Amino acid sequence: MPDESAGGALQSKITELGAAALAALDSCASPGELDAAYQQYLGKKGELSAIMKGFGALSPEEKKSTGQVMHQTRTGIEERFAARKQSLEEEALAARLAEEAYDALRPLSAERGHLHPISQLQMQVEEIFSNMGFRIMDGPEVETDLHNFGRLNFSDDHPARDMQDTIWTVDGNLMRTHTSTIQVRTMQKLKPPFRIIAPGRVFRYEETDATHENTFHQVEGMLIDRDVSVAHIIHIMKTFLSEIFEREIKVRLRPGYFPFVEPGFELDYLREDGRWLELMPCGMVHPNVLRAGGIDPEEWSGFAFGLGLDRLVMMRYGIEDIRHMLAGNLRFQQQF
Numbered sequence: 001m002p003d004e005s006a007g008g009a010l011q012s013k014i015t016e017l018g019a020a021a022l023a024a025l026d027s028c029a030s031p032g033e034l035d036a037a038y039q040q041y042l043g044k045k046g047e048l049s050a051i052m053k054g055f056g057a058l059s060p061e062e063k064k065s066t067g068q069v070m071h072q073t074r075t076g077i078e079e080r081f082a083a084r085k086q087s088l089e090e091e092a093l094a095a096r097l098a099e100e101a102y103d104a105l106r107p108l109s110a111e112r113g114h115l116h117p118i119s120q121l122q123m124q125v126e127e128i129f130s131n132m133g134f135r136i137m138d139g140p141e142v143e144t145d146l147h148n149f150g151r152l153n154f155s156d157d158h159p160a161r162d163m164q165d166t167i168w169t170v171d172g173n174l175m176r177t178h179t180s181t182i183q184v185r186t187m188q189k190l191k192p193p194f195r196i197i198a199p200g201r202v203f204r205y206e207e208t209d210a211t212h213e214n215t216f217h218q219v220e221g222m223l224i225d226r227d228v229s230v231a232h233i234i235h236i237m238k239t240f241l242s243e244i245f246e247r248e249i250k251v252r253l254r255p256g257y258f259p260f261v262e263p264g265f266e267l268d269y270l271r272e273d274g275r276w277l278e279l280m281p282c283g284m285v286h287p288n289v290l291r292a293g294g295i296d297p298e299e300w301s302g303f304a305f306g307l308g309l310d311r312l313v314m315m316r317y318g319i320e321d322i323r324h325m326l327a328g329n330l331r332f333q334q335q336f
């Protein structure tokens, strides 16, 4: 029965709104759009509340029938909203799972990283010395004056301190200038006889140029035993270098000064072009250093050496500038 009363007009508006709302919910493609559509129709400031402003003017009977229509419409929209919400969320979840699915057989990226040439060489040095019975030691990069200088026979005002321009920390410690600190730390830890190497980063307060960096890498070596002589240094170094360069290597010693060795040497090796090249400082461990480490120099003797890893990498690959090492330039690093 068509109802031309105010109540009837309101009821048909409500029914129209209901149909529009259901169509809108059906066409939403995401949970977000769905929430927006819900607010548009059923929100506090939505279309249904706007229409219902006419409700107060109706007669009691009209209120009753209109209220029923309103309630049915509202329930219908809410049910459709809940159903659409659930299916949209399921679709979204399925899409995300499909995207995240782990494919164990997916080809690996062609852009894999690799070890820096210094790390590669360091590992090779560690292996060669390990095979000769050397143990690998480590120590901190921030050190005390005592570990870096004092127990290595540098007195407080020793001019040899100037050989190693030092970066000091505000609390009076320093960035180790060499890995010889590990000689000191090893003597505190191990009882002789022992043989160790200690690779690590070292720091100097340097003006940088093609052959100087403020941060570089050394491998310290120390062997303590009975009756150690210079012949042992030569033998171990020849063995080591022949492995590294993959040919029989000739070495020679020239005098060199470091407060913690006596006698001290510069070790040169003979290049394939017949020229001698300075490679590593070394020497017999100074009795004062042994004593400072709690080792009796009457009973024990030993040698120590310092190997510059950066220089060795540069020689191996013909690199002309040490600053390439830490520049982090991929075009450089990808060559190794």
Ligand code: PHE
Residues within 6 Å of the ligand: 177, 178, 179, 180, 258, 261, 281, 282, 283, 304, 305, 306, 307
């Ligand atoms: N520690 C010295 C330096 O860095 C090198 C060295 C090590 C010399 C061991 C002799 C023996 O200059």
